[in-house]
Amino acid sequence: EPEVTQTPSHQVTQMGQEVILRCVPISNHLYFYWYRQILGQKVEFLVSFYNNEISEKSEIFDDQFSVERPDGSNFTLKIRSTKLEDSAMYFCASLRGLQETQYFGPGTRLLVL
Amino acid sequence: AQTVTQSQPEMSVQEAETVTLSCTYDTSESDYYLFWYKQPPSRQMILVIRQEAYKQQNATENRFSVNFQKAAKSFSLKISDSQLGDAAMYFCAYRSNTKAAGNKLTFGGGTRVLVKP
Numbered sequence: 168e169p170e171v172t173q174t175p176s177h178q179v180t181q182m183g184q185e186v187i188l189r190c191v192p193i194s195n196h197l198y199f200y201w202y203r204q205i206l207g208q209k210v211e212f213l214v215s216f217y218n219n220e221i222s223e224k225s226e227i228f229d230d231q232f233s234v235e236r237p238d239g240s241n242f243t244l245k246i247r248s249t250k251l252e253d254s255a256m257y258f259c260a261s262l263r264g265l266q267e268t269q270y271f272g273p274g275t276r277l278l279v280l
Numbered sequence: 281a282q283t284v285t286q287s288q289p290e291m292s293v294q295e296a297e298t299v300t301l302s303c304t305y306d307t308s309e310s311d312y313y314l315f316w317y318k319q320p321p322s323r324q325m326i327l328v329i330r331q332e333a334y335k336q337q338n339a340t341e342n343r344f345s346v347n348f349q350k351a352a353k354s355f356s357l358k359i360s361d362s363q364l365g366d367a368a369m370y371f372c373a374y375r376s377n378t379k380a381a382g383n384k385l386t387f388g389g390g391t392r393v394l395v396k397p
Contacts, residue, residue, distance in 0.1 A: 198383065200384065200385075202385070204323075208389075209371070209387045209388065209389045209390060210325070210371060210373075210385075210387040211387070212384040212385065212386070215383065215384055223384060225384075256323055258325060260325075260385075262383065265377070265383055266377075268315070268327055268330055269375075269385060270327070271317075271324070271325035271326075273322070273323075273324050274323055274324065274325075276323075
């Protein structure tokens with residue numbers, strides 16, 4: 168069964184460093200998402216991406232964040248200058264069509280020291 | 281903006297028994313989807329069940345079923361014949377089906393389910 172994959176599974180970084188989280192959505196999916204979950208809290212929407220552009224973003228998704236689909240398979244989330252409060256689990260999700268269900272990747276656990 | 285509320289932080293159930301998780305939501309829309317996701321200790325998000333708001337019939341998936349009350353904006357999940365593998369965090373989620381509103385998921389705060397052998 169096709170699945171969303173994410174790399175790395177864990178990342179530790181120093182405050183102020185840039186990180187890139189990578190996702191490979193399911194191959195015939197058209198809509199892509201990033202969510203985050205701070206430990207012990209609810210899952211929060213960050214950004215959605217369709218047709219090579221951002222379709223919606225939350226207030227969390229400020230200028231420090233960017234997304235890109237550099238080729239036909241990868242979908243990346245970049246955090247330019249990490250802060251302690253960026254420590255969280257980051258989930259990628261993809262969706263084939265608007266009537267369908269979002270499928271989540273296994274997540275990347277980011278720790279900012 | 282839509283909000284999703286799960287009022288039970290934690291629920292405990294005996295193996296083979298039934299547990300019901302509550303979820304309420306607030307929306308002015310009439311066309312939307314509701315979901316329950318399971319998050320085991322690995323923190324993977326696994327879809328349990330989905331309900332389309334236009335369908336009056338409650339969704340079922342094996343031992344999992346929902347009680348969808350559209351007028352009351354309530355969407356509870358029933359786990360029957362609970363198994364040890366059901367122990368996890370369960371999140372209720374809402375998604376608009378109005379294109380202008382976007383199609384992001386809005387999650388509740390979660391309910392932790394403990395299963396006692």
